[in-house]
Amino acid sequence: xxxxxxxxxxxxxxxxxxxxxxxxxxxxxxxxxxxxxxxxxxxxxxxxxxxxxxxxxxxxxxxxxxxxxxxxxxxxxxxxxxxxxxxxxxxxxxxxxxxxxxxxxxxxxxxxxxxxxxxxxxxxxxxxxxxxxxxxxxxxxxxxxxxxxxxxxxxxxxxxxxxxxxxxxxxxxxxxxxxxxxxxxxxxxxxxxxxxxxxxxxxxxxxxxxxxxxxxxxxxxxxxxxxxxxxxxxxxxxxxxxxxxxxxxxxxxxxxxxxxxxxxxxxxxxxxxxxxxxxxxxx
Numbered sequence: 035x036x037x038x039x040x041x042x043x044x045x046x047x048x049x050x051x052x053x054x055x056x057x058x059x060x061x062x063x064x065x066x067x068x069x070x071x072x073x074x075x076x077x078x079x080x081x082x083x084x085x086x087x088x089x090x091x092x093x094x095x096x097x098x099x100x101x102x103x104x105x106x107x108x109x110x111x112x113x114x115x116x117x118x119x120x121x122x123x124x125x126x127x128x129x130x131x132x133x134x135x136x137x138x139x140x141x142x143x144x145x146x147x148x149x150x151x152x153x154x155x156x157x158x159x160x161x162x163x164x165x166x167x168x169x170x171x172x173x174x175x176x177x178x179x180x181x182x183x184x185x186x187x188x189x190x191x192x193x194x195x196x197x198x199x200x201x202x203x204x205x206x207x208x209x210x211x212x213x214x215x216x217x218x219x220x221x222x223x224x225x226x227x228x229x230x231x232x233x234x235x236x237x238x239x240x241x242x243x244x245x246x247x248x249x250x251x252x253x254x255x256x257x258x259x260x261x262x263x264x265x266x267x268x269x270x271x272x273x274x275x276x277x278x279x280x281x282x283x284x285x286x287x288x289x290x291x292x293x294x295x296x297x298x299x300x301x302x303x304x305x306x307x308x309x310x311x312x313x314x315x316x317x
Contacts, residue, residue, distance in 0.1 A: 040100040043104075045090075050105070057239070087102070087108045090102035091111065100224075101221070102219055111156050111157045119217045124216050126213070129193060129214060131210075132200055140208060143166075143167060145167055149186075151187035151191075242289075244289055245310065246284070246309070246310045247286070247307065249282070251302065253279065255302045269283045
C-alpha cells in the first residue's frame with residue numbers, strides 16, 4: 035500500500051453507517067465504492083476500513099488509524115475527546131444515569147457503593163471519581179436496561195435517544211452527562227491527505243443547513259434583507275432587463291429560517307422566489 039494512503043475507519047453497520055456513507059456521497063465520494071467493500075476499500079488517497087465505532091476509537095487512540103467516523107461517547111471512553119474532531123450533526127443521544135423506578139437512589143451522589151453497569155467503564159469511572167463517588171463499575175457489551183430492571187445492577191450509564199427503552203423497563207433518570215453525536219476524528223499529527231477530505235465534509239455539512247434563494251425585489255428594499263435574515267452577508271444583486279424598479283437578489287440562508295420568513299419577504303414586495311438545494315457551502 036502506498037505510504038501516502040490515509041487509513042480511515044467507517045462504521046461497519048447500522049444507521050450510523052448509512053448516515054456516514056450518505057455524507058461521503060454528498061461530499062463527492064461514490065457510494066458504490068463502499069457498498070461493494072469487503073472489509074476495506076481504496077478510494078482516492080484513502081483506505082476506508084469497516085469497523086465498529088468503539089473499536090475504531092480504540093485503534094485511533096493507539097495510532098493505527100489516521101482518522102475515524104466515531105461518536106462522542108466512544109471518544110470519551112478512549113480519552114480522545116480533546117483530539118481534533120468535526121461534529122457531523124446526526125445520531126444524537128445523551129449519556130444518562132438511570133435506576134429502577136422504585137430505587138432508593140435519587141441523585142448521582144447516592145450511587146456511592148452501588149454497582150453501575152455501562153458500555154463506557156473507563157469514562158464512567160473517571161466521571162464518577164470527578165464527582166467524588168466511589169462505585170463498582172461493570173463494563174458490558176450487551177443491553178443494559180435489563181440488568182438494571184432485574185436488580186443485577188443498581189444503576190446504568192447509557193445512551194438515551196428517545197427514552198422508550200427506559201420506560202419499557204421501568205427505569206428513571208437520576209442524572210444527565212454529556213450530549214453525544216456522530217463525529218469525524220483524526221490524529222493530532224494530521225495526515226496530509228485528510229485536509230481535502232475535511233474541507234469536503236465541512237462544505238457538505240454546511241450545505242445541508244442552507245438553501246440558495248433567488249428572488250425579485252424592489253431596488254430600495256435590498257438593504258432590508260439583513261433585517262429578515264440577521265447575519266446575512268451582502269447579497270448578490272443583478273439588474274433585470276427592462277426594469278428599473280426591480281432587481282434580482284441571490285442569497286444563501288439557513289434552511290430552518292426560510293419558510294418562516296416567506297411572509298416577511300412577500301410584505302417587502304418580493305416576487306419570483308425560488309429556493310434551491312445547495313450541494314456545497316465553503317466557509
